[in-house]
Amino acid sequence: MNDRIIGKWQVIETYQSGELVETNNCFQYIQSEFKKDGIMVTGFINSNTAPENCTSSFVFRNLVWNNNGTEFYNLSDPLDGVVAIAYFESDKLVITLSEQPHKQVYIKID
Secondary structure, three states: OOOOOOEEEEEEEEEEOOEEEOOOHHHHHEEEEEOOOOEEEEEEOOOOOOOHHHHOOOOOOOEEEEEOOOOOEEEEEOOOEEEEEEEEEOOEEEEEEOOOOEEEEEEEOO
8 A cells, every 4th residue: 555644744733723823842843654554653753852841741642544535534543433534735634633623734754
């Protein structure tokens, strides 16, 4: 499978209820990697260089991703079901959370 979502992504913008809000400074140290096996792993690019206030305040969980046959991707947790939807706007990846009016825009870093 050679899907364009595969690779490492980093948040560049955050929206709440459609309004651009200040992005958490810790996001510059965090990446989300979409792997070929359908797993999305989020974590620190290098936990040794991330500030302590970031490493102590973030809890990551792995998600399962799949292309639902359209231009959208489901991001699922084995216990909670679909927790987010991902799609592309040009070369940027957009992820919207299912439960709240929140979206993040990502750029590919690898």
